Amino acid sequence: MVPRIINTKQFSDNRGLFIKHFNATNFAELIGFEFHIKECFYSVSKKNVIRGMHFQKNESACNKIIFLTSGSVLDVCVNIDKLSVDYGRVYDFRLKCNNQAIFIPKNFAHGFLALEDNTSMIYLQDVEYNKDNDSGILYNSINFNWNIVNPILSERDLLFNSI
Numbered sequence: 526m527v528p529r530i531i532n533t534k535q536f537s538d539n540r541g542l543f544i545k546h547f548n549a550t551n552f553a554e555l556i557g558f559e560f561h562i563k564e565c566f567y568s569v570s571k572k573n574v575i576r577g578m579h580f581q582k583n584e585s586a587c588n589k590i591i592f593l594t595s596g597s598v599l600d601v602c603v604n605i606d607k608l609s610v611d612y613g614r615v616y617d618f619r620l621k622c623n624n625q626a627i628f629i630p631k632n633f634a635h636g637f638l639a640l641e642d643n644t645s646m647i648y649l650q651d652v653e654y655n656k657d658n659d660s661g662i663l664y665n666s667i668n669f670n671w672n673i674v675n676p677i678l679s680e681r682d683l684l685f686n687s688i
């Protein structure tokens with residue numbers, strides 16, 4: 526499995542917009558397995574924030590579906606499966622606030638650069654968070670050019686080891 530864009534349904538009328546980003550049946554038909562949501566959470570980021578590269582280890586490794594309710598991002602995933610021929614391979618996507626979601630398999634670390642203030646990302650995850658298994662990779666150690674000079678990162682994210 527590799528990260529991929531999922532195009533979902535969007536309806537608009539004279540009142541505004543309706544978007545359904547996740548439907549269990551549609552997702553299972555697209556990806557080939559049932560996604561059982563165990564957690565849903567969101568973050569709001571200022572422009573030039575980079576969050577990541579994060580993953581959960583061991584039994585906490587999780588598949589994710591992410592989408593935006595405001596703003597836009599450069600979304601980045603890196604293969605962290607050391608047994609994979611694609612170890613270290615990076616997949617990147619431009620994601621806006623629209624009818625697109627991104628599926629991120631559990632053998633990938635995930636991060637993003639917020640391209641606008643008030644960028645709100647929603648996460649659906651199929652394994653519950655365990656802080657003891659929460660880990661990461663230094664964002665600028667992967668084979669990817671973030672194309673930004675002074676991004677805003679947490680102290681924790683700046684202390685991760687290189688891939």
Ligand SMILES: Cc1cn([C@H]2C[C@H](O)[C@@H](COP(=O)(O)OP(=O)(O)O[C@H]3O[C@H](C)C(=O)[C@H](O)[C@H]3O)O2)c(=O)[nH]c1=O
Nearest residue numbers: 564566568576577578579580635636637648654655679
């Ligand atoms: C992810 C998570 C965090 N937390 C706590 C831990 C910290 O005290 C606080 C903020 O966590 P963190 O700084 O890791 O938040 P983000 O940097 O937005 O992390 C996310 O950003 C990248 C891009 C992702 O893909 C992950 O889903 C997730 O790691 O919430 C929880 O209590 N539960 C959780 O599931």
